Amino acid sequence: MSRMDELLKKINELAAKNKREGLTDEELRERDDLRKEYLALFREGFKKNYLENMYYVDEEGNQVKIPEKIGDK
DSSP states (O other): OOHHHHHHHHHHHHHHHHHHTOOOHHHHHHHHHHHHHHHHHHHHHHHHHTGGGOEEEOTTSOEEEOOOOTTOO
């Protein structure tokens, strides 16, 4: 099981518990931390698997790699 799957499973467990009976302050903090970690992993994967492989075609018909935005490294 990947880290993303583990995070999603735990987030969903906490969401279900929140609907049933609510969460303690500690569980709310844990849920927020898990969500932040999940989003960071998602963004990293999205950048690596999608954005880094994007090209556009210029006026001359050449494929040009989209440059990295400064500060997004």
